[in-house]
Amino acid sequence: MIEMLLPPTVVAVEAFDDVPDEKPFPGEEDLIAKAVAERRREFITARRCARTALRAFGYLDAPIRTGPKREPQWPAGMTGSITHCAGYRSAAVARIADMSLLGIDAEPHGPLPDGIIESIARPAEKDMLGRLEVTHPDIHWGRLLFSAKESVYKAWFPVTRRWLGFEEAQLTIDPNSGTFNAQLLADCTRIDGGPHLTVWPGRFTITRDLVLTTVFAG
Secondary structure: OOHHHOOOOOEEEEEEOOOOOOOOOOOOOOHHHOOOHHHHHHHHHHHHHHHHHHOOOOOOOOOOEEOOOOOOOOOOOEEEEEEEEOOOOEOOOOEOOOOEEEEEEEEOOOOOOOOOHHHHHHHHHHHHHHHHHHHHHOOHHHHHHHHHHHHHHHHHHHHHHHOOOHHEEEEEEOOOOEEEEEEEOOOOOOOOOOOOOOOOEEEEEEEEEEEEEEEEEO
16 A cells, blocks of 8 residues: 555555564564564564565565664665554665655554644644644544654654654645645755755555555655
8 A cells, every 4th residue: 555655666565464473583583572562563574574675676585673763774775664553564665876765654543642743743733734624524634744754754864863853844734635745844964965855745645544654755
């Protein structure tokens, strides 16, 4: 499903359940040694999706370790993003030469817990959500906003190596086209020397009780 939100230069692989009693891939055991059972299952399946996607680019299966912020460490010349939530795991990868910004996120399509929207939404976004809830009451727009900002951060960190707070991205959502734009309100200087983009485009869909969002740019 998430592949429909991504350009053809990106390979995405998804799973809707886990393989019973599947073991961690060799070299990744320590990353989830203290994790609870649910976290172990989602990690193992999502990493398997990532390795499957990397095979499309000719890479042999290998451990996908994590960096200082728990971000996946991809092979040289590659970028990617991993997401998982109840009933869904996915990974998307691409060559950096084709896609230097890439972030994906999945969330259950339901209301956010009480108090979360106040911590993630800027005043203009709260006004936008209010309008969207009137015109499209069947969609949990707060959850979509949260997912979209997660996708923005996943694309942001690999090219800046800096934290991005929820308040440092202001989103505008177009419900008719299934797209959004994120206005970045932080220093957008990139460590990879890429273009100084202050507006990052994204796409979304809601299907099978899931909110799926993507952010990407060359």
